[in-house]
Amino acid sequence: MEIIMMKLCCILAMMIPMVMSDCKLNGQVYKNGDMVPSQDCNICTCIGTGIACTEVFCPSVTCTINGVVYKKGARVPVDSCNTCTCMGLEKIVCTDMACIPIIRPPSARI
Secondary structure, X not given: OHHHHHHHHHHHHHHOOOOOOOEEEOOEEEOOOOEXXXXXXXXXXXXXXXXXXXXXXXXXXXXXXXXXXXXXXXXXXXXOOOOEEEEEOOEEEEOOOOOOOOOOOHHHOO
16 A cells, blocks of 8 residues: 555656746846747747757858958948948848049148
């Protein structure tokens, strides 16, 4: 009879749901089931015992020019007369205007 009671005790203990607590990330508190911001395209959720995230491949949302990394949507400096924008996936789109040098009269030169 003791063995049967012990098994029943353990089965009931497994059926009692685990107490879920809040999750904290960068000083922000998230409730169990809340979406948690991700640094990339993955989806993260507070599961009470921690934060769980999907692990899918995220395409690059940056552009690297001369060793400098720009986020998607950022302006990328190229010259004084054209405007370039990082489109992500290491792609940059620029205006194509001719740069006309400003010629100052000799009296204005330093």
